[in-house]
Amino acid sequence: MQSDYMVTEEASVGYQKRTLIDHVNLHVKKGEILTLIGPNGVGKSTILKSIIRQLSLIAGTVSIDEKELSSYAPKELAKKMAIVMTERIHPERYTCYDVVATGRYPYTGKMGMLQKEDEEKIEEAMRQVQVEALRDQDFERISDGQRQRVMLARAICQEPEILVLDEPTSYLDIRYKTDFLWLLRSLARKRQMAVVMSLHEIDLAQKISDQVVCVKEHRVDRVGTPEEVMTTEYIQELYAMQDGVYDAAYGSVEFPKPTGDVHTFVIGGGGYGIPLYRELQRQGIPCAAGILPVHDREYPVAKALCEKVLEIPAFTMPEDTMLAQAKALIDACETVYCPCMEFGVCNSYNQELYFYAKKQNKLKNLSE
């Protein structure tokens, strides 16, 4: 079995000798992505700063490749570890190419001369992060997102065995966020690079990480695979979410459901109801939905946004009592929507509800 590449053992981290988080025990193998998540201000950056030696450990150790971090010479460590932190660097009159080229510092001689091989690696890194077009631009005069990508190119051409990044996607648009994280995933897989980072985008953390470390109230609360730790209940508790609902299956967030007396019924199913639930929610209209089998793809959204959901077990048909309950709700409602107009054997019960509502002249389109 592959041994751990980076290990923190009983590390205590903090500022001015005051411990912020102790008992930090992390283990990362080559080729793995470990992601720190947790609310603002709990200490994710502090842990990362301690791993990269920017902060001294108050207690415990950090080792890389079975050697304690403190025993590495700077250039030796730079061949092992590259960092992309949130602090701005302000190189005077550096082009983006110059900034990326500083990533080759551990490999150049005393004069810092770049060889052909260095230049090729710089070009390749810029190409991978799609910043070739910025090559001659002043690093001080590019956007925050562009700067983040240039800093990643710099880290990549350093050819590290471990990459440490603090909120590397915070300024990136959705395309660059996904490109960037997917690039990290392929660097981990193809180059067997270990990646340790913090992310605020928990939906992406869930999909990209091998291990997730949950930092809560100044302690490491849970460590495990995303499937082990990122349950709906736990994420809501970790972030003390009050005005939103996290869905672990999709990694999505819904805003609070409207509450109050229900006068609107949605005959749902097949995902067709999702835009309708969201529109009703934006308008502040509480609604009931049904009849939904729990495996229907719109079920989690309906549960998050509807005041009441008439549900049945997966792959079953409703019993007569459930149908009667749905009809009673339709009787009590003023408006019924039926966004799914595809009926078959499996949702014939909803077709029955559709005709029931139609007979009462309650069916409407949202635009009405």
Ligand SMILES: Nc1ncnc2c1ncn2[C@@H]1O[C@H](COP(=O)(O)OP(=O)(O)OP(=O)(O)O)[C@@H](O)[C@H]1O
């Ligand atoms: N230089 C410093 N000296 C003293 N305390 C600091 C220093 N930098 C940060 N802190 C404090 O340490 C705590 C943890 O900060 P840290 O930046 O590690 O949190 P974080 O989890 O990364 O937060 P965020 O998600 O908002 O980036 C905070 O209470 C912060 O105020």
